């Protein structure tokens with residue numbers, strides 16, 4: 418099918434993103450019902466992927482074969498082929514015939530050669546076992562239906578880039594869908610987006626563990642309506658056991674006094690009651706309690722920004738800088754407004770709390786998960802005292 422055939426059948430529009438230009442059928446609103454799926458709001462997501470894949474390619478030290486498992490308009494795969502250095506074969510898969518037709522036409526118009534597949538994602542993964550160095554998993558809603566095939570199919574040293582848009586399940590707005598899809602209990606706390614992404618990574622780690630494979634998170638972020646994690650996959654039964662033992666666990670949280678603690682181990686005994694106030698603890702998990710960011714990897718991505726032509730580079734810089742800062746910080750974060758609400762006081766300025774914690778020798782960083790969040794090794798009772806003192810001080814002025 419060429420551009421004239423498509424024009425004849427349907428109204429089309431032109432999209433410019435990164436270094437490419439594509440045409441897609443006109444649609445009224447972004448939805449899974451659109452004839453070919455394209456979401457302009459995900460340009461930011463794709464820009465980050467360009468940096469992540471480039472950094473991964475550099476670390477791997479060889480050219481990379483990429484599979485965009487859910488191609489949609491093809492914009493992602495086409496950009497990978499055009500904008501990445503040292504890229505080998507790029508495969509674009511989509512179950513939709515129309516998506517593949519547009520993908521073929523758009524790659525031709527951009528003078529790029531890609532491999533096209535129109536297969537159900539699980540089938541493609543199983544047929545092409547061990548073929549790819551990078552698999553991008555960007556489905557509608559949950560990626561959970563595809564993780565087992567991914568575990569079976571990927572070879573060691575593959576990077577898997579997994580997007581989830583079912584954030585209401587992962588964040589605990591609804592508990593049952595999360596249990597159904599991720600076999601984990603979410604918890605609707607102030608840090609529920611972090612819990613959600615940890616549930617996603619934990620689910621992937623547990624699912625692929627049976628294939629003696631384990632994950633090393635490189636970058637994880639929650640932005641707009643989705644969560645995305647970039648994981649390097651390794652293979653070894655001994656190291657998979659070790660990784661699961663060290664990195665899978667739970668987060669116990671007290672809704673009354675805001676105490677929280679990670680608990681290591683899939684089958685650990687968890688205290689029923691809060692050690693600080695005696696209230697019943699709520700539990701999230703099983704989930705990933707290990708690191709979800711890799712500072713060296715993120716710094717490599719930051720270094721790449723000036724070399725890529727990204728419209729969203731300011732926003733990307735802000736996100737990556739914050740992810741870099743929080744890479745080694747504690748699990749979960751405190752929200753000063755939430756603490757002030759529990760204490761029934763007016764909230765002090767965030768900058769003053771940060772400054773005071775720093776002056777007292779605590780480690781402290783902001784988090785990309787929330788503009789009001791603070792990650793610190795200060796315990797909740799000391800933090801409450803600091804918040805209280807600062808609130809009284811600010812009221813006096």
Ligand SMILES: C[S@@+](CC[C@H](N)C(=O)[O-])C[C@H]1O[C@@H](n2cnc3c(N)ncnc32)[C@H](O)[C@@H]1O
Nearest residue numbers: 454487488489493511512513537538555556557
């Ligand atoms: C969210 S869109 C992909 C967006 C694309 N990655 C991007 O960055 O623009 C999901 C795509 O997956 C396709 N799809 C849905 N279920 C599928 C399946 N089981 N196997 C393969 N493709 C599928 C849809 O046709 C749709 O184009």
